[in-house]
Amino acid sequence: MTNIAVFGTGYLGATHAACMAELGHEVLGVDVDKAKLAKLEAGEVPFYEPGLEEVLRRNVDAGRLRFTSSYEEAAAFADAHFIGVGTPQKKGEYAADLRYVDEVVETLAPLLTSPAVIFGKSTVPVGTAARLTKRLRVLAPAGGLVELAWNPEFLREGFAVQDTLRPDRLVLGVDRETAGRAENLAREIYAQLLANEIPFIVTDLATAELVKTSANAFLATKISFINAMAEVCEAAGADVTMLAEAIGHDERIGRRFLNAGIGFGGGCLPKDIRAFMARAGELGADQALTFLREVDAINMRRRVRMVESARDVLGGSLIGARVAVLGAAFKPNSDDVRDSPALNIAGQLQLQGASVTVYDPKAIENSRALFPTLNYAPSAEHACSGADLTLVLTEWTEFRDLDPDVLGNVVRTRTIIDGRNCLDRERWMERGWSFYGVGTPGASRFESSR
Incomplete structure (x- = not known):
């Protein structure tokens, strides 16, 4: 088993640390946020991710997983150091903010006096690993005995434990000129996964960095494509769900990620495609990714169109209307x-x-922190009480299973917009609801006032 340090205990870092301990390694999670560390040490995950808290508690209790704010402790303890800090979008720019990645290397490297490997997991612009390799050679007392490799993450929120312990592939980028321990150490760390025949792809550093950003750009493009088709379907009176079903049978296209709705969000896809565009511009390859500007524009337009749809359904004005989201x-x-x-x-x-x-089953607290002026309810029924219009904007199973009659008894008007095309349209209409989807028959009525 390997002694591992994971720097950053946010979504990526905490998941990776807990799952590496689950594989039997001795793991030390490192963060400057002592309040977050205290929660993790108590076996509490500071965000919602199905199954993660059980894995965390099991390994904390077993003594395989500990947490610290000390880089000195981490440097002395670990043979493998994983960087799992955030790379948010720079304020006012498309480019990624790499300050947290840089801080880990600048702080850790001077403490490395013996052979070690630093594995980057954070999503970074191509060329970052090569730059950090040069800094390592300058800063680390062990010099060339400290290697840097890039091991991108492919986590889906809601499936992070599964994606770490049973990934569809492992990618490792190494410096072809100086690679020595990195690949062998990675194979030791992931031995259980490799024994299960998980594909292990070894590339150069730049290719490994591009794998994650390219994958995200492709997924974003696929989502925006079907949302663009939804706009055409609304204009033509066609059904985008049937369209997606039909083209999804083509094995060259596939059905996954062909669900029209209000677009993608989160902490990865939006900022990653923007950072990809920014980096392409820095490399003089901006024309290669100009299509991503339209992908981004289509995605953002879905939000505006949903607001317009709600206004149109309510007769042309939102003023004074009671809306349940x-x-x-x-x-x-x-x-x-x-x-x-x-x-x-x-x-x-x-x-x-x-x-x-x-109302949201898990995100009310985080929502209130960002939008304190909105009203929040403890249940779907409470949110819909007296509503003139109900919008389903996140496809939770709880919402798919809602009883139209129960909800119909508390709303003022039985009118619903399914912003994720996740409800049974016929079931709701049979219960007397005016039902509107995205890119489906009836949605063209949204165009009436424009």
Whole structure:
């Protein structure tokens, strides 16, 4: 087993640390946020991720997983150091803010006096690993005995434990000129996964960095494509759900990520495609990624169109209307409201004069911190009490299973917009609801006032 330090105990770092301990390694989580460390040491995950708290507690109790704020302790303890800190979008720019990644290397490297490998997991612009390798050679007392490799993460919120312990592939980027221990150490760390025949792809550093950003750009493009088709379907009176079903049978296309709705959000796809565009511009390859500007524009337009749809359904004005918004997290099985389309739409509805009440199974606390002026309810029924319009904006199973009659007894008007096309349209209409989807028959009525 390997002694591992994981720097950063946010979503990525905490998940990776807990799962590496689950594989039997001795793991030390490192963070400057002592309040977060105290929670983790008590076996509490400071965010919602299904299954993670059980893994965390089991390994804390077993003594395989500990936490510290001391870089000195981490340097003395670990043979493998994983960087799992955030790379948010720079304020006012498209580019990624790499200060936290840089801080880990600048602080850790001078403490490395013996052979070690630093594995980057954070999503970074291509060329970052090569730059950090040069800094390591300058800063680390062990010099060339300290290697840097890039091991990108492919976590889906809501499935992070599964994606770490049973990934669809492992990617490792190494410096071809100086690679020595990195690949062998990675194979030791992931031995159980490799024994289960998980594909292990070894590349150069730049390719490994591009794998994550390219994958995110492709997924974002696929989502925005079907949302663009939804706009065409609304204009033509066609059904985007049937369209997606039909083209999804083509194995070259596939059905996954062809669900029209209010677009993507969260802490990864939006900022990653923007950082990708920014980096391409720095490299002189900006023309190669100009299509991502339209991908981003289509995605953001979905939010505006949903607000317009709500206004049109309500007769052309939101002023004084009572609107229930079901869903605040950017996706189900998460409490993440970063760049959430649902929460953004709720805020826009309020700005245009509606009284908005939001309910989400897990994201209320985070939502209230970002949008304190919205109303929040403890249940879907409470949120819908007296509502003139109900919007489903996050496809939680709880919302899919709602009883139209139960909800119909508390609303003022049985009118619903399914912003994720996740409800049984016929079931709701049979119960007397005026039902509107995205890119489905009837949605063209949204165009009436424009």
